[in-house]
Amino acid sequence: MSPGEVVLALLRRWYVLLLALVLTAAGAYHVLKPAPRYLSSAVVVLKPPVTGNQPNQFANLQPPLAAVSYAVVQQLKSPAGEAELRAAGVHGTYRLLPRNSGTSVTPAYLIPSLQVQAQLGDPGRADTEVRAIIAAYSRHVDAMQAAEHVPAASRMSVDLLVPPNAAQVLGTRTRALAGVGIIGLTGGLLAALWTDRYLTRRRAGGGRWRRTAARLRPMASR
Structure with a gap:
């Protein structure tokens, strides 16, 4: 299609563009007036037992503890673990994130600390x-x-290092509005062009059927 044909098709299907505009405005309203969401976060650490050589448990956080912690996280992420959490009343969006506590001395993910997050409207x-x-x-x-x-x-x-503390999640409205606008514009244009092509082909097919029927009618009368 040439640019002129595209413009004519969009003008013929203005009602599709109007519908897309209404849907885009509704999406923009929800972006500007979103339902409040709160993210609660806590940090736990898996500690070894107290020994005579290491009376301070936090001074003896060895890599095998991180492996054990990761194994437990995998259990909770399994279907059985997810069902267990649902039965315990966990119905929102949640995440279990091994913390990257690595330094120049200690490699990453070798400290057995875990960040637990849940996001809900309350x-x-x-x-x-x-x-x-x-x-x-x-x-x-x-x-x-x-x-x-x-x-x-x-x-x-x-051991609980950081107790749960919920904070409101605030997104970037300008980016969200830009995304809604791009989706609405692209979707509206494609929907209008597809509708025009569909209706044009349907009308052309109906015209051919009527012409064929008109040619066959005199033959049938004979």
């Missing part, structure tokens, strides 16, 4: 869901050690 419920996830994480750590018959005095423990 800050209190978001904090509650984070606590439920931490409780499930602790249960899995205890169950893993109990299955291996680890003595109670030699078991790892979960």
